[in-house]
Amino acid sequence: MYDGKYIIPGLLVFLLLMVSPILFNMGNAGPVPKLEKPKGVTKCVESAQYMRTSHMKVLDDWRDEVLRDGNRAPIEVEGVKYDKSLMNACMKCHSEKKKFCDECHTYTSVKPYCWDCHYVPKETF
Amino acid sequence: MDIKRRQFLKIAGLSTIAGLGAPAAFNLLLKGESSPVSFASSGSGSEAAHEAAPTGVRLGMVIDQRVFDANRGLARKCINVCHTVHNVPDFGNPKDEIKWLFEVPYEKAFTTMSHYHRDEKLHKSSFLVLCNHCDNPPCVRACPTKATFKRKDGIVAMDYHRCIGCRFCMAACPYGMRSFNWRDPRPFIDRETYNKEFPTRMRGVVEKCNFCVERLAKGLQPACVEACGDTGAMVFGDLNDSHSEISKVLKENFTIQRKPSLGTLPSVFYII
Numbered sequence: 001m002y003d004g005k006y007i008i009p010g011l012l013v014f015l016l017l018m019v020s021p022i023l024f025n026m027g028n029a030g031p032v033p034k035l036e037k038p039k040g041v042t043k044c045v046e047s048a049q050y051m052r053t054s055h056m057k058v059l060d061d062w063r064d065e066v067l068r069d070g071n072r073a074p075i076e077v078e079g080v081k082y083d084k085s086l087m088n089a090c091m092k093c094h095s096e097k098k099k100f101c102d103e104c105h106t107y108t109s110v111k112p113y114c115w116d117c118h119y120v121p122k123e124t125f
Numbered sequence: 126m127d128i129k130r131r132q133f134l135k136i137a138g139l140s141t142i143a144g145l146g147a148p149a150a151f152n153l154l155l156k157g158e159s160s161p162v163s164f165a166s167s168g169s170g171s172e173a174a175h176e177a178a179p180t181g182v183r184l185g186m187v188i189d190q191r192v193f194d195a196n197r198g199l200a201r202k203c204i205n206v207c208h209t210v211h212n213v214p215d216f217g218n219p220k221d222e223i224k225w226l227f228e229v230p231y232e233k234a235f236t237t238m239s240h241y242h243r244d245e246k247l248h249k250s251s252f253l254v255l256c257n258h259c260d261n262p263p264c265v266r267a268c269p270t271k272a273t274f275k276r277k278d279g280i281v282a283m284d285y286h287r288c289i290g291c292r293f294c295m296a297a298c299p300y301g302m303r304s305f306n307w308r309d310p311r312p313f314i315d316r317e318t319y320n321k322e323f324p325t326r327m328r329g330v331v332e333k334c335n336f337c338v339e340r341l342a343k344g345l346q347p348a349c350v351e352a353c354g355d356t357g358a359m360v361f362g363d364l365n366d367s368h369s370e371i372s373k374v375l376k377e378n379f380t381i382q383r384k385p386s387l388g389t390l391p392s393v394f395y396i397i
Contacts (some may be wrong), residue, residue, distance in 0.1 A: 045139055067284050070276055073343045116327040117285060124311075124319075 001032050011023075030121045033107045038097035045082055045095075059086060095121045142242040168336070183260065183279035184336060185364040185392035187374050188253055192358035194246070199358055200228055200253050203349040210348045212325045214313035223304040226349055227256045234395075237384050247397075255280060255349075255382060256302045256334035257391030267297035273331075279364075279392060280336045291331035299387050302332045324367070364392060 001007065044051050046058065062084035065071040074081040081090040094100040097120045105112065115124070193200050207213070207226040214223055227252040234242050235252075262281045263314045264273050272287035273294055295303045323339060326332050337347035345351065350359045362371035380394040 021239060056395075063284070063286060068274065068276070070278065070342070087324065113327070117320075117324040119321050119324065 024114070030107070033103035035103050036096055038093035040091050041080075043077050045077055045089075059114075062086075086114060091119070091121060096122060098120075104122075131274065144369050146289065160173055162383065167261070169371075181186075181277060181365065183364045184258065184341075185279070185362070185371060186255075186347075187360040187371055187378075187380065187394045187396060189360070189374075189396045190250060190252060191396060192252065192353075192356050194250055196356065196358070199353060199356065200251070202293065203253065203352045203359070205226070206348045206352040207334070209315075209318045210320055210323065210337060210340075211335075212314050212320050213321055214310035214312075214325075215315070215331075216308065216310075216313050219309075219344050221307050223306065223332060224331060225304075226253060229254050230282075235381065236382060238381070252395065253349075254300070254383070255393065256336070257389070257393045258336055259336075260390035260392065261388060262304065263297040264294035267293040269293060276338075280338055281337055282338060283332060284325075285330045285332070287328055288330040288332065294331055294333060299384055299389065300391075305331050311364055327385065 046054075051058070066084050072084060074083050076082075089098070095113070144187060151334060202360055204226050205248055207216075211225060213225055215223060229236075230251050231243070231247040234254055246374050258279060258281045260279060261276055262273075265275050265281060269291060270276075270287045270289055272285070272289070273281060273283050275281050290305070295301075306326050311325055314325060336351075337345070340347060347359075347361055350361045353359045360371045360374050362369040364371060366376075372397075375394060378396045380396055382391045383393070
């Protein structure tokens with residue numbers, strides 16, 4: 001190889017530059033989202049862990065049950081009845097979208113379009 | 126065994142025909158029936174199809190035009206209530222208009238009726254039209270994503286999450302009761318009257334009357350029916366229940382439907 005003494009160190013420097021952000025952030029997942037939990041309520045319709053991983057599935061199932069099967073029977077948690085509804089149940093407790101929903105959605109870079117149609121307290125209008 | 130090419134081809138051909146034909150013939154004989162409503166049939170042939178099988182709940186509506194003619198402001202009131210309850214936007218231009226419940230003249234509402242020597246009264250009337258919630262809804266057949274579907278109680282409902290905005294349903298609906306959101310509807314909804322319990326729609330979905338499913342679930346009457354109060358201008362109920370008020374009204378009055386010859390079996394009736 002001609003000029004190997006320049007090319008190989010040059011490639012190494014280039015490689016180091018390219019992976020430097022990864023090396024720099026190694027073992028660090030960035031600022032963990034801090035959710036504002038609703039006050040005065042301790043229990044959601046499912047466990048916190050389940051809601052963390054599968055709230056989208058819960059919402060999808062609710063939507064199909066309510067719209068298609070006409071099954072609108074509310075879900076009872078500790079004597080409180082919750083409608084199967086994003087607007088009329090979830091957002092009643094988790095009323096601050098910016099401090100709850102957006103925290104994780106921004107962190108994981110997902111952009112759900114729930115609020116194109118569903119009402120968000122304070123923000124829609 | 127000695128078999129000639131000619132014989133072999135004959136046997137192979139016959140076995141193929143038998144193999145293909147037998148299951149089809151078997152199925153036909155086993156079922157022993159043909160589909161009750163055919164879209165190809167029209168006119169006198171489809172008259173028998175107008176009586177749907179009376180099983181389960183089938184929600185329907187009777188609109189008494191005599192009351193609306195006597196009380197001119199009532200129709201407008203119904204429309205306003207409906208559009209407020211469902212956050213229907215007002216774009217202020219007829220091209221983009223979203224309509225769930227609206228008024229049209231007789232010749233637009235009942236295109237298949239004879240308009241020759243029509244009486245004077247019908248010239249002045251305008252008729253409230255809405256989704257007919259057909260028992261045989263062509264929009265449901267047309268929808269490629271099952272965004273629009275027929276519920277067990279006969280309501281033709283929409284799931285806006287699934288609508289891809291192809292507008293096949295709009296082409297399929299013979300009544301023109303569906304509207305398309307060409308623009309984002311949110312900025313055109315009145316802030317003052319915004320119903321926070323009901324979602325809006327987004328740009329690129331089709332929408333229409335839903336017979337107020339969300340109100341029926343709470344045990345309420347549809348918003349337009351409620352707006353009519355006890356005038357009897359609109360009667361809502363189960364068409365299959367012979368003791369319901371709507372059945373009584375239908376038994377006692379001569380009613381017409383929109384484009385009955387199409388075989389879509391509308392659930393909205395008009396007393397002229």
